[in-house]
Amino acid sequence: AATWITAHMRHPSLLWAVISQELSWAGVSLDLHFHDRRGRLVAGEPGVLPPRVIVRADDPLLPLRILMNPSLAIGEAYVDGRLALEAGSLVELLELGTQATKQRADSPMAPLTEWLGQVVRPPNTIRRAARNARHHYDIPTEFYRLFLDRRMQYSCAYFPTGTEGLDEAQALKIAHIASKLALKPELSLLDIGCGWGALAIELAEKAGVRSTGLTLAPEQFAEAERQAEQSSARSRIAFQLADYRKWSGLYDRIVSVGMLEHVGKAGLPGYFRQLSRMLKPDGIALVHAIGCWDGRSGHNPWIDRYIFPGGYIPALSEVIEALEHSGLKLLDTEILRLHYAFTLAHWSARFEAQRD
Template structure:
């Protein structure tokens, strides 16, 4: 390989870390290179454009992802999640993310300064970047509940919709919701959690979102269900919201508040809860020291910061909220993402027809996002945590002292 260009040599040095599994690479000149155990099931990386190598040499993992967006490389059978899994398993991804170059430093620093969610206006722009892509866009790959967070799978044959309804039921049981109670949902999306809780548990709900697009459709969905007198949707930052509630929930929003706002978020949560109130935080997390990479920061979730479990519990305790129960739904998110990606792939032509913004580069970007996150949850250090907590020092007996979610849900199927 000594006679290869420097960028190509660098990428193959990364791939030489592969000991578990097998990767075949075909470069633009038709040359083939093999890495790992050739007796294993093989993945085939086909490089179409020589510029891929220099992009990786300059920008590391971010450059590799950008090259995919440009159509410069493919996995022969479109098994990106397995490719990312191979990289996770063999430390390739970690090594690529450790690359430090001046162009990468400048690029990352500029992006983070522009999207830091300390200011409310930055939080609003970050949310709009991802969640205001259009309700019709999301309807082409989400389930009918329009739930854009980790589902809860009880059986291998569960549909995506079943997984999401089971997730809502799981949360309602953990919160021990009662008829007439008030529930605030921070980051309510299209209102799925509140609609489920109102329909099955008789609660009154307030949903908070920064997405104008989500709010419009959420209000329509609430009206269609006849819950307009029991559920209100408000477009505000959580830092601008007043009032107290019996129960609190936030699903898939905490990872967007930014590390500098963890304490602010938990203090606001404590103020939302009435004395002896109960809350549940459902958030993407990590058991790794690595957080979102530069590519995710720029193209997918600007301003996001994925917490470790101790960062969550530490700030809950600092806000005088007592932690009652925590669990990880890690494998459930891998399956949720698999469903989303399959739906997305099945509907690519319909999505492309919605608007010129959904061009080939955008579609490849989203395909890579969905598959790389599936790989991160299936093979890497990504987690999704549900943390149950309460206001005060005493655990009230109307919330279960012990909880067997799977048994409880299965009994009611």
């Protein structure tokens, strides 16, 4: 194996030829071109029209890295400056790259690769979950204020028409959640993965419920406490730095927004069993999460290393299977795919506007 790799590292054109073939199979070879540092086309096909995206690769090892782990290789090369965009945007590169890598997901080896990936992933223990949460969320709150709405909602907003601003859409999301939960004054509500506390606080203020929020991130907990101190419903709001698996009590309502993605595939059954244990017999639970179209694309190496360690984006079928064995009954499902696209567009625009 070492001899094969060494030989092909000396002849990167062979590896670029393989990449070019994969781009062709995926139907993106006319839209996505790779150039070497001298500006020569090394992957992709020339066409009548210019490509949407031209990538200049300054790293001779990049083709090998792309073939071994495309999402990680492209992401790291872009951050390190070993890859630059000469035409097109980063969003367009990601769109075309996703289309190209989907070809691999349809290969006969994909189920084995997915199974091996799950086998070698460490279990999401309570200690590891706390460490993973701190990795992403224990960044100073000021960073998130650069691109989030004024309520600091770090999850999909709700865009009934698609023309709403981010603040309005996040307010509509909270109202939509409240409607689904059929809230009444003095009901007890548990918010699992409460973030900076906005949802728990607003439901206490607007619906009169008694809110308890759980988070694993000290920075989020401190900000949630600061926000609660300023709330008119302070006496009905409590936040705890705790893992939901170690929490007890019975609640009329449970809400969990943007938290299921951190549970991991193996943790899905236990997650819903815990919700079932904490929910009163006539209670309602609402889980809002990112999902994927199938069980083969729930893990991304780039996201796992740099964004959400230990995370997993489940397919709806995986969620339903875990839920059905928990004792809970599914009453409603809503797909918010385009709503998240609008949310991400707002976050990206706000973040770019804050660049120095």
